Amino acid sequence: MxxxxxxxxxLVLTRELALTALLLLGVSLVxxxxxxxxxxxxxxxxxxxxxxxxxxxxxxxxxLGVPQTWYIQYLSWLGNLLRGNFGTSMRSxxxxxxxxxxxxxxxxxxxxxxxxxALLIAVPLAxxxxxxxxxxxxxxxxxxxxxxxxxxxxxxxxxVIYVFIHxxxxxxxxxxxxxxxxxxxxxxxxxxxxxxxxNGLVSxxxxxxxxxxxxxxxxxYIRTARAKGASVWRHAFxxxxxxPMTEIIASKIPFILGGAVIVEQVFNWPGMxxxxxxxxxxxxxxxxxxxxxxxxxxxxxxxxxxxxxxVAVNPRASQEARAPGGAE
Amino acid sequence: MKRILVVVLSILGxxxxxxxxxxxxxxxxxxxxxxxxxxxxxxxxxxxxxxxSNEMIALRITELVFNGLVGIDEKQEIVxxxxxxxxxxxxxxxxxxxxxxxxxxxxxxxxxxxxxxAEDLVFTYNIMMxxxxxTPLKVRYEFIDKVEKLNDHTVxxxxxxxxxxxxxxxxxxxxxxxxxxxxxxxxxxxAFVQHPIGTGPYILKTITTDREVVxxxxxxxxxxxxxxxxxxSKPFADQNIMTQALMFNAIDMVVLVNPRDIPELxxxxxxxxxxxxxxxxxxxxxxxxxxxxxxxRVRKAFTYAVNRQEMLDxxxxxxxxxxxxxxxxxxxAYNLDVQPLPFDPPKAVALLKExxxxxxxxxxxxxxxxxxxxxxxxxxEKESEAVKRVVLAFQNYLKNIGVAVKVEFKEWQAWKxxxxxxxxxxxxxxxxxxxxxxxxxxxxxxxEIGPWKNNFGAYSNPEVDALIVESKLTLxxxxxxxxxxxxxxxxxxxxxxAFLWTLTNYSGxxxxxxxxxxxxxxxxxxxxxxxxxxxxxx
Numbered sequence: 052m053x054x055x056x057x058x059x060x061x062l063v064l065t066r067e068l069a070l071t072a073l074l075l076l077g078v079s080l081v082x083x084x085x086x087x088x089x090x091x092x093x094x095x096x097x098x099x100x101x102x103x104x105x106x107x108x109x110x111x112x113x114x115l116g117v118p119q120t121w122y123i124q125y126l127s128w129l130g131n132l133l134r135g136n137f138g139t140s141m142r143s144x145x146x147x148x149x150x151x152x153x154x155x156x157x158x159x160x161x162x163x164x165x166x167x168x169a170l171l172i173a174v175p176l177a178x179x180x181x182x183x184x185x186x187x188x189x190x191x192x193x194x195x196x197x198x199x200x201x202x203x204x205x206x207x208x209x210x211v212i213y214v215f216i217h218x219x220x221x222x223x224x225x226x227x228x229x230x231x232x233x234x235x236x237x238x239x240x241x242x243x244x245x246x247x248x249x250n251g252l253v254s255x256x257x258x259x260x261x262x263x264x265x266x267x268x269x270x271x272y273i274r275t276a277r278a279k280g281a282s283v284w285r286h287a288f289x290x291x292x293x294x295p296m297t298e299i300i301a302s303k304i305p306f307i308l309g310g311a312v313i314v315e316q317v318f319n320w321p322g323m324x325x326x327x328x329x330x331x332x333x334x335x336x337x338x339x340x341x342x343x344x345x346x347x348x349x350x351x352x353x354x355x356x357x358x359x360x361x362v363a364v365n366p367r368a369s370q371e372a373r374a375p376g377g378a379e
Numbered sequence: 380m381k382r383i384l385v386v387v388l389s390i391l392g393x394x395x396x397x398x399x400x401x402x403x404x405x406x407x408x409x410x411x412x413x414x415x416x417x418x419x420x421x422x423x424x425x426x427x428x429x430x431x432s433n434e435m436i437a438l439r440i441t442e443l444v445f446n447g448l449v450g451i452d453e454k455q456e457i458v459x460x461x462x463x464x465x466x467x468x469x470x471x472x473x474x475x476x477x478x479x480x481x482x483x484x485x486x487x488x489x490x491x492x493x494x495x496x497a498e499d500l501v502f503t504y505n506i507m508m509x510x511x512x513x514t515p516l517k518v519r520y521e522f523i524d525k526v527e528k529l530n531d532h533t534v535x536x537x538x539x540x541x542x543x544x545x546x547x548x549x550x551x552x553x554x555x556x557x558x559x560x561x562x563x564x565x566x567x568x569x570a571f572v573q574h575p576i577g578t579g580p581y582i583l584k585t586i587t588t589d590r591e592v593v594x595x596x597x598x599x600x601x602x603x604x605x606x607x608x609x610x611x612s613k614p615f616a617d618q619n620i621m622t623q624a625l626m627f628n629a630i631d632m633v634v635l636v637n638p639r640d641i642p643e644l645x646x647x648x649x650x651x652x653x654x655x656x657x658x659x660x661x662x663x664x665x666x667x668x669x670x671x672x673x674x675x676r677v678r679k680a681f682t683y684a685v686n687r688q689e690m691l692d693x694x695x696x697x698x699x700x701x702x703x704x705x706x707x708x709x710x711x712a713y714n715l716d717v718q719p720l721p722f723d724p725p726k727a728v729a730l731l732k733e734x735x736x737x738x739x740x741x742x743x744x745x746x747x748x749x750x751x752x753x754x755x756x757x758x759x760e761k762e763s764e765a766v767k768r769v770v771l772a773f774q775n776y777l778k779n780i781g782v783a784v785k786v787e788f789k790e791w792q793a794w795k796x797x798x799x800x801x802x803x804x805x806x807x808x809x810x811x812x813x814x815x816x817x818x819x820x821x822x823x824x825x826x827e828i829g830p831w832k833n834n835f836g837a838y839s840n841p842e843v844d845a846l847i848v849e850s851k852l853t854l855x856x857x858x859x860x861x862x863x864x865x866x867x868x869x870x871x872x873x874x875x876x877a878f879l880w881t882l883t884n885y886s887g888x889x890x891x892x893x894x895x896x897x898x899x900x901x902x903x904x905x906x907x908x909x910x911x912x913x914x915x916x917x
Contacts (some may be wrong), residue, residue, distance in 0.1 A: 083538050091792020097433070097513050105831055107518075114511040114564075143425040144567025153588045209619070217623060312536045321589035329423065334792055 063362045064355070071351045079132075079340065080125065086336055087121045092336035093141060128340065137344075138337035140330075147341045151323065155345070158322035161243060161314065162307050166300065168247025172196065173256035174296075180257075181264035193257055200254035202219045204310045207249045212242055242318040250310040252303045260295050267291030289364045298355035301357035304350050406603035412596070414911035415609040416892065418632035419621040421443075423614040428575040429552030430507055430565050433472065433515045435900075440612060441635065442903040443594055444485075445552035445577035448476050448500070451897050457546050461495065461553055461578065472542030473856065474549070478532040482601045484555045485576040485583075492599065493557060495578055497528040502556040509564035516551060538752060539811065543854050544816060553784060580605040580907035590614055606910035625650070625887055632888035634902060638695045638765060644887045651890050652691070654698075654883045655897045658707035661757075661810040662876040663773065667837050669805050671751060671796035676734040678874040681869040682720045683727035685776040691880050694765045694772075699882040704867035705819050708881045709899070712817035714867035719878070727780045736781075744781040752783040758794035769879075770808055800830050802837070813901075816862065820847045838875040891915035 086093075094111045096172055118124050131138055137147040176196065180189040199207070210232045216222050222237055247253070267273060276286040312324035319325075330338035405412065420439075426432045429441040450460040459465075462476040482495035504526045505518055524539045538545065556562075559571040566572075575583060580602070581594035592612040596605045613630055615621040622640040624630045626647070635650065636644060644650050663681070665672045672678060687701050703719040706712040736744040736751060744751040757770050767788075774784045784806070789797065797803045811822070821827050824847045825839035843866065850862040871878070886897055891911050898904035 089793075090796055091790065092796070093792075095792060095795065098515065108831065110510065110515055113515055114566075139568055140425075141567075144431075144569070144572050157588075212620070214625070216627070319614075319616050319620050328616070329845070332791070 059362050060359055063358050067355045067358055071348070071355070074351060075344060075347055076129075079129065082340060082343045083125045083128065084121070086334075086339060087124075089334075091334055093336050096142060096333050096335070125283050130335075132344075137341040140338050141335045142330075142333045142338075147337045150326065150338070151341050151345060154321055154323050154326050157320060158308075158311055158315070158324060160239070161246060161320060161322055162311055164239070164243035165246035165250065165307060165310075165314075166252065168244055169252040169256065170296075172248065173253045173260065177257045177260035178264060178292075180242065180260045181268065182272060196257055197249075197254045199248050200251045202249060204245065204249035205313045205317055208242070208245050208314060211245050212317070215241065242314045242320050246307065246314045246316075249314075250307050252299070252307065255303065256296070256299050259299055260292070263295040264291040286300060294364060295355070297357045297360040301353035304353035305346075308346050308349065404599075404604065406496075406606070406820070407604075409604055410894070410910040411610050411913045411916075412604065412606050412910070413913065414606075414891075414916035415611065416607050416632060416909070416911070417613055417630045418634055418888075419613050419615050419624055419630045420634060421618055421621060422591065422614055424612070426567060426572045427592070428510065428554060428565065428572045429559075429577075429587075430503075430514045430516060430554065431567055431572055436612070436614075439902045440583075440592055440594070441552055441577075442579075442898075442901045443610060443906060444579045445554070445574055445582055446482075446579050447550035447552050448478075448881070449546060449549050450904065451547075451550070451898070455899075459548075460550075461500075462549075467546075471545070472510065472538045473539070474536040474545065475529070476534050476536070476549070478534065479601060480532055480722065482578050483599050484557075484578055485597060487557070488574060492864040495553070495555075496531050497534045498531075499556050500534045501528050501555055502562070503551070503553045506554070506559065506563070506565050507551070508807055511564040511566070514565070519548065520551070522548075541854055543856065545858060547816075553788060555823070581610055600907065600909060605907035607906075610906070622887070625889075629888070631892060632886065634886055636885045636887045637699060638882070638885075640887075641696055641698065641885060644885075649890060651783045651886050651892075651895070653886045653888070653895060653897060655902075656709045656881070656899050657884050658710055658900060659810055659877040660702045660707060660881045661769075662835050663806070664807045664809060664876045665874075665881065666802060666804050666806070666835070667839075667875065668802060669753070671746075671749070671753065672805060673736045675873055677728045677736075677751075678877070680721070680727040680730035680780065681777060681782070682874055682877045683723045683730065684780045685773055685783075685877065686722040687879055688722070690769055690772050695882055698885070699880045701880050702878045704871040704878060705876070706817055706863065706867055707813040708809075710813065710817040714864040714866070716864070717868050717871045717892070724776075724780055731780065731782075738781050740782055743783050743846065751781065751866040752785070754785045754787055755806040755808065756787050756789055756794060756797060756804040757808045758791045759788050766808065773808070798835050799832070801837065804915040805837070814900075818851075819866070820851055823847065823875065836875055838873075840869070840873065843869055843873075862906075865872040 058102035063214050092108065094117070095108065097111055098107060109288070118127060119279055128138065134150070137151070139146050140150060140287055143150075151213055173196070176192055180193065182190075182213070185193075222241055245363065268283070273287055277283050308324070311322065314320065315322045316328055321347065326338065327342045329335075330334075330342065418438045422434075422436055424432070424437040424440055425434065426791065427437055427440055427444070428860050429438075432438060432441060442847050446460045447458050448460060448462040448465075450456045461479055461482060462481045464477050466475045466477075467473070468475075476603070478495070478497060478500070480494075483492040484495060484499075486492040492563040504520070504523070507514060507520065522539055522542050524537045524547070526537075527535050529535055536549075544547075555576060556573070558576055559565050561569055565779055573586065580597050580600045582594045582597050584593045591614060594610040594612075596608050598604050613624075615624070618637045618640075621630075621633055622637060622643065625633050625644070641652065644652055665678055667673050691697055691699050691701065693763070700708055701719045702708050702713075703717045704714055706714070720796050731744055734746070736746045739745040755770065755774070757766065770786050774786055777784050797808075798807055821833040823834060823838055823840075823843055825834070825841075825844050827834035828837045828839065844867070846862055846866045850859050850866065853859045853862065886895075886902075888895065893910050893912065894907050
């Protein structure tokens with residue numbers, strides 16, 4: 052790649068990273084305040100199973116060295132975070148960072164896998180219908196995809212478990228970690244597919260990609276390319292495929308992460324979503340905060356990727372974005 | 380009488396203590412060693428040491444890894460564990476324990492196993508009572524004044540006052556002095572909390588990312604090596620999946636079967652469903668600060684109005700018993716002579732009328748222009764499906780006698796705050812889980828009214844107060860039983876709660892597991908005796 056192409060990308064990256072830092076700060080503050088305002092004392096989880104009076108409750112804060120006011124609590128949390136310390140889980144006493152790192156790959160595996168599944172279904176369908184128009188094959192398939200996307204993912208999960216594991220017995224039933232290694236991947240297929248078809252990415256990708264591709268194909272420059280006998284696909288690729296794809300993926304990341312919480316729960320998948328669910332039930336603030344930050348980072352990385360792709364395809368876009376209104 | 384009892388107890392202790400000594404090594408009882416047992420848990424354990432852990436999942440693991448000075452046997456009688464024998468002073472205030480000399484701690488990684496000694500016991504007690512140790516046990520052991528090491532194998536506890544059934548309380552699990560890195564108090568950040576070592580039948584081997592806990596048999600267990608080689612605790616996030624996992628042989632045992640899945644397992648010859656009674660019951664509790672509920676007749680009318688047996692049958696497959704009073708059924712304190720009130724809606728209406736209520740134009744009962752409309756607060760628990768049905772049925776039953784109930788589901792911690800701190804409710808639905816002490820003083824004594832205290836409904840009755848105090852002070856078991864029977868009768872009559880039922884818990888396991896005896900609430904106390912026939916060992 053030429054320097055001229057790298058420079059705008061670097062510019063965009065720097066700007067976006069600065070924005071990301073600000074955004075994460077905002078997210079952490081909002082999540083912290085919401086947690087603080089939520090009813091229920093997080094420390095009372097540690098006293099579960101006994102009749103604890105006012106004194107014991109105060110004692111816990113003292114023993115753990117928790118500041119009384121919320122803003123000092125927040126600042127000390129933030130200070131720790133800047134030093135790379137996410138704190139320790141209130142419930143288990145384990146360092147949160149280590150815990151998140153341990154379960155993170157499982158969630159990444161699940162979400163990336165499900166994205167792949169969604170795209171494997173959506174892309175051929177969208178391209179075929181944009182190139183050839185609706186046919187006896189693509190139209191019913193598209194309708195089916197829309198229908199499945201509308202189903203709640205937890206319901207889909209239970210139906211899949213019932214049909215494929217319980218009734219047909221074609222998949223082993225066990226969490227990914229516990230299953231015997233040679234068959235473990237078989238079990239992971241189910242949650243990946245369920246999240247893949249159930250998170251709405253398929254239907255949206257089909258719809259958006261088809262529209263964009265059709266629009267681009269109708270553009271003058273494609274017509275020219277076609278007339279010249281050049282590859283239509285190569286000319287249409289950037290604008291008709293790459294940009295819409297990154298846009299959809301970036302915009303769907305939050306939904307996929309949300310879906311992962313449910314799918315992990317239903318399929319006993321040892322990931323971040325399940326951990327977040329458990330932490331919310333236990334009021335395990337440090338864990339909730341860490342997962343919120345990690346999730347926000349992922350969402351932000353998604354849109355960053357989208358910006359980078361956009362600028363790489365169209366370097367002028369970085370300048371447009373830098374100077375609002377075009378005045379420079 | 381008191382003295383005689385104490386003396387008899389101590390003699391009994393000495394006799395039982397000396398006869399039960401067994402050398403370390405195989406059990407030599409003719410049953411085979413080997414095999415793996417994977418059991419499913421609904422949720423993940425947090426801390427794995429016996430001091431900071433406060434949930435059942437961890438408690439079950441600590442039961443396998445640790446021992447107390449005393450334990451109980453299958454008949455629920457106290458037997459020696461780490462203590463070989465004990466002596467109790469005549470005034471019941473000094474307990475001297477003579478420790479076993481053949482007990483070894485599980486070896487720490489790369490180290491030799493160390494012997495168990497008196498210091499460990501003193502250390503455990505001190506760390507448990509340290510103000511900075513956050514543990515649910517502290518309140519249970521405040522009756523102990525001090526603990527002293529007399530020699531390497533003798534420890535003496537001095538009590539602040541003699542208490543009944545004190546011996547049972549010495550079942551707390553002992554941890555090694557060389558375990559925690561901080562010798563003063565146990566914090567959740569201590570490495571010991573995640574990798575504990577004990578004296579028990581199983582040694583903690585690994586914990587996976589998913590908090591799957593693997594335990595292996597302790598070859599040098601002082602009661603003889605346990606039969607099953609490996610025990611694996613597998614966490615499940617969803618109860619529905621857990622039963623399926625059992626059906627597909629992915630696990631061999633479910634500790635607590637979801638009531639809804641019982642019929643499915645019952646019809647399957649591969650599995651055994653074993654009932655065990657928890658010392659617990661469910662109830663609707665009333666806030667007596669609400670003037671409408673201050674009248675005993677109103678509260679009793681509610682009990683008459685609900686068909687408890689029907690609810691139990693339809694929502695829990697009839698797996699339980701209706702209770703009539705405040706004690707855990709199955710405990711010695713429960714008064715079987717007090718019958719649960721029958722389902723009798725006309726009687727309920729009559730009682731309401733007697734209390735001065737008349738049906739209003741909208742069908743809701745009213746008195747002095749005030750409608751009998753109440754709010755019912757229910758915690759959203761993990762298994763809330765059956766609870767939801769119970770609550771809606773209750774609402775319906777009360778509607779039939781002209782009482783309007785507004786149901787409000789609240790998240791667990793928020794629910795606790797509004798019930799125990801703010802006292803902002805008319806009725807609650809909840810359950811109490813008891814230990815073996817059958818102590819209800821914190822539930823109904825008027826001194827227990829206040830923020831974060833268990834008498835949330837502000838029930839106050841001088842007669843009940845007096846009986847509770849008497850029951851606590853007496854050391855004569857028979858007398859205490861009589862007092863408790865009286866308490867049971869009064870509280871059943873006064874109805875501060877609508878007592879509902881105690882549910883029968885079921886464990887489901889593969890029939891290859893043999894000689895399975897289950898402790899009512901600690902579950903794995905007798906697991907070292909379980910075995911798997913050689914042909915079924917994987």
